[in-house]
Amino acid sequence: MCGIVGYVGDGEAARFLLEGLTKLEYRGYDSAGIAVFDGEKIRVEKSVGRLAELKEKLGDNIPVGTMGIGHTRWATHGRPSDLNSHPHTDCAGDFVVVHNGIIENYLALKEELIKKGHKFLSETDTEVLPHLLEEFYDGDFEAAVREVLRRIEGSYSIVFMSRNDPGKLICSKQDNPLVIGLGKGENFIASDIPAIIAHTRRTYILSDGEMAVVTKVGVAIMNYAGVPVRKKVFEVNWNAEAAEKGGFEHFMLKEIHEQPKAVRATLSGRIEKDGSAVVLEELSWDKAFLNDVRKIFIVACGTAYHAGLVGKYYIENMARISVECDIASEFRYRSPIIDEHTLTIVVSQSGETIDTLAALKEAKRLGSKTLAVTNVVGSSIAREADQVVYTWAGPEIAVASTKAYTTQLIVMLLLGLYMAQIRDSLPKERIEELVNGLKEIPTQISRTLEDVDPIKTFARRYGFNEHVFFIGRSLDYDVALEGSLKLKEISYIHAEAYAAGELKHGTLALIVDSLPVIAIATQKSVYEKTLSNIKEVKARDAVVIGIASDTDTELEKYVDHVIKVPETDEMLIPLLAVVPLQLLAYYAAITRGCDVDKPRNLAKSVTVE
Ligand code: AGP
Numbered sequence: 248m249c250g251i252v253g254y255v256g257d258g259e260a261a262r263f264l265l266e267g268l269t270k271l272e273y274r275g276y277d278s279a280g281i282a283v284f285d286g287e288k289i290r291v292e293k294s295v296g297r298l299a300e301l302k303e304k305l306g307d308n309i310p311v312g313t314m315g316i317g318h319t320r321w322a323t324h325g326r327p328s329d330l331n332s333h334p335h336t337d338c339a340g341d342f343v344v345v346h347n348g349i350i351e352n353y354l355a356l357k358e359e360l361i362k363k364g365h366k367f368l369s370e371t372d373t374e375v376l377p378h379l380l381e382e383f384y385d386g387d388f389e390a391a392v393r394e395v396l397r398r399i400e401g402s403y404s405i406v407f408m409s410r411n412d413p414g415k416l417i418c419s420k421q422d423n424p425l426v427i428g429l430g431k432g433e434n435f436i437a438s439d440i441p442a443i444i445a446h447t448r449r450t451y452i453l454s455d456g457e458m459a460v461v462t463k464v465g466v467a468i469m470n471y472a473g474v475p476v477r478k479k480v481f482e483v484n485w486n487a488e489a490a491e492k493g494g495f496e497h498f499m500l501k502e503i504h505e506q507p508k509a510v511r512a513t514l515s516g517r518i519e520k521d522g523s524a525v526v527l528e529e530l531s532w533d534k535a536f537l538n539d540v541r542k543i544f545i546v547a548c549g550t551a552y553h554a555g556l557v558g559k560y561y562i563e564n565m566a567r568i569s570v571e572c573d574i575a576s577e578f579r580y581r582s583p584i585i586d587e588h589t590l591t592i593v594v595s596q597s598g599e600t601i602d603t604l605a606a607l608k609e610a611k612r613l614g615s616k617t618l619a620v621t622n623v624v625g626s627s628i629a630r631e632a633d634q635v636v637y638t639w640a641g642p643e644i645a646v647a648s649t650k651a652y653t654t655q656l657i658v659m660l661l662l663g664l665y666m667a668q669i670r671d672s673l674p675k676e677r678i679e680e681l682v683n684g685l686k687e688i689p690t691q692i693s694r695t696l697e698d699v700d701p702i703k704t705f706a707r708r709y710g711f712n713e714h715v716f717f718i719g720r721s722l723d724y725d726v727a728l729e730g731s732l733k734l735k736e737i738s739y740i741h742a743e744a745y746a747a748g749e750l751k752h753g754t755l756a757l758i759v760d761s762l763p764v765i766a767i768a769t770q771k772s773v774y775e776k777t778l779s780n781i782k783e784v785k786a787r788d789a790v791v792i793g794i795a796s797d798t799d800t801e802l803e804k805y806v807d808h809v810i811k812v813p814e815t816d817e818m819l820i821p822l823l824a825v826v827p828l829q830l831l832a833y834y835a836a837i838t839r840g841c842d843v844d845k846p847r848n849l850a851k852s853v854t855v856e
Pocket of ligand 1: 596597599600736851
C-alpha cells in the first residue's frame with residue numbers, strides 16, 4: 248500500500264520527506280513524489296519509478312522550505328505514471344494532497360467537480376481531494392477539510408497542505424494507518440512508524456474519524472464535527488526493523504493478520520450499497536458477451552492456481568459455464584482447445600510470473616478473450632490481458648502467499664456472482680445471501696486470528712514430523728492443496744494434499760501410526776463422506792487435526808484435535824478454513840528455525856521458466 252509522510256518545523260522539509268519515504272520503501276510502490284512550501288508557492292516534484300530516480304531527477308535542485316508532504320504510490324486506480332503519482336493539486340496549485348487507500352465515491356465526485364469547471368490531469372481517485380478542498384475553501388482551512396471528509400466515502404489516510412495556510416498541515420484517516428511524530432520545534436506525519444522512528448519515539452496514533460491540525464509547535468486532534476479529542480502519547484519501543492513489520496516478527500505473520508483489511512479493500516466499491524448485487528465497473532460485460540463464452544480456462548501457478556481451483560467451483564456453480572483450471576506451465580504445452588468463444592482468466596499476485604504470462608500470450612494467440620486477476624497495477628500480466636480485475640491486498644512481501652490468496656478467492660467469488668447476475672443463472676435471493684455473507688468475511692477472519700495458541704501448540708507438537716497429509720473433498724480439497732503448499736514451502740516438511748475419497752486408491756498405504764493428518768471437513772454436502780475417510784486414517788492410527796465450522800459438534804468425536812472457524816455459507820468457508828492452515832505452516836516453520844519470509848530455493852516472483 249502507499250507510503251505517506253509530512254513535515255512541519257524549523258528544518259528542511261525535503262530532507263525528512265525523502266528520508267522518510269525511503270524508510271517506507273518496504274511497503275512496495277511504483278512511483279514517488281514530494282511537495283514543499285517555500286513561503287510563496289508549493290513546488291511539486293513527482294515521477295513514476297523508484298525513489299532513487301526521483302532523487303536523481305532532483306539532483307542538487309532539492310525543493311526548499313520548512314513544510315511539505317511526500318508519497319510513495321502503490322497503484323490501485325490508474326496505472327503507474329508521472330501524472331498519476333502523488334502529490335496531487337487543485338487547479339491553481341494552492342492545495343496539495345497525498346492519500347493512501349481508496350475513495351469509493353470518487354467517480355460521482357469527479358463528475359460533479361468537472362461540471363463546476365475543475366480540470367483533472369490524472370486517472371486517480373485521489374485527485375478529487377484537492378479539487379474538493381478548492382471548492383469548499385473560503386479562508387477556513389480546517390472547516391474546508393472537514394467538509395471534504397464529510398463528502399468522501401472509502402478507506403483513506405490523507406495529508407492536506409494549503410498555500411494560504413503556511414505552517415499548518417491537516418491529516419485524517421479511515422481504515423488506513425496514520426501516525427503523528429512529536430518532535431522539538433518540528434512535528435512529523437507518516438503512514439507508518441519506520442518513517443519517523445529516527446526522529447522521535449513519541450507519537451499520536453490517529454483513530455478512524457479523527458483529524459489532526461499539525462504545526463511545528465503543536466498538534467490539535469478533533470473529530471469531524473471539530474470537537475477536540477484528548478490523545479495519550481504512544482511511546483514507540485520497537486526497533487526500526489521490527490517497525491517495518493508493524494511489530495510482527497515476520498512479514499508473513501503481518502500479512503496473515505492483514506487479511507481482514509485486504510479483503511475489505513478488495514470488496515470496497517464492488518458491492519451495491521443495498522447488498523443486493525455485485526458491481527465490477529472495470530468489466531461492464533453484458534449478456535451478449537457472456538453468451539458468447541462457451542468455455543473458461545483459469546490458468547495460474549502455485550497458490551494462485553489453488554485460488555483458481557476454487558474459482559472453477561464458484562463459476563461453474565453460479566454461472567453454469569464450463570471451467571477448466573490449469574497449471575500455467577502445463578497449459579502452454581498441451582495444445583488447449585481454444586477459440587473466440589473461450590475466456591482465459593489468468594491469476595497472479597505479482598503479475599510477472601513468466602509461466603503465467605506465457606500461457607496468457609498463448610491463449611491470446613489462439614484467439615481467446617483474456618482477463619487477468621492480479622495484485623500489481625501495471626504489471627506485465629495486467630498490461631497483456633484484455634481486461635483486469637485487481638485484488639487490492641497491498642504489497643505482499645513474504646515469499647509465501649497469504650493475503651493474495653484470500654483476496655484472489657474474493658475476486659473469483661465476485662466474478663462468479665457477476666456472471667450469474669448477467670446470465671440469471673442464480674436466484675436473486677441466493678445472490679443476496681452470498682453477498683451478505685461476503686460482507687461478514689473480514690470480521691470472521693479477524694475472529695479466526697484471535698486465538699492462535701492451539702495452533703502454536705500443534706506446530707510445536709507435530710512440527711518435527713517429516714511427513715504430513717492434508718485431506719478434504721470438494722472445496723475442502725482445494726483448501727487442503729493450499730495448506731499443504733504453505734507448510735512445505737516454509738517449514739520444508741514433506742506435506743501432501745489428497746482428495747479424501749482418493750486415499751483408498753493407493754495413498755492409504757502411507758498412512759501409519761502417529762502420522763499427522765489435517766482433515767478439512769467444512770463442506771456439508773460431502774461431510775459424511777469426509778468423516779468416513781477420517782475414520783479410515785484413524786483406523787491406521789494417524790493423528791488427525793480436524794478443521795470444522797464452529798457449529799460442528801460431531802467431528803471432535805472422531806479426531807484428536809479440532810480447529811474451529813466461524814460458521815458461514817459453505818461456498819465462503821474456504822476464506823476462513825485457510826487461515827489456521829497458514830498459521831500452522833508459519834508456526835511449524837518457526838518451530839523448525841526456518842527463514843519464514845525467505846524460504847530456501849524460492850523467490851517471491853518466479854520470472855524464469
Ligand atoms: C505461494 O506461496 C508461492 N510463493 C508460489 O507458489 C506463488 O503462488 C506462485 O509462484 C505464483 O506467483 P504469482 O501469484 O505471483 O503468479
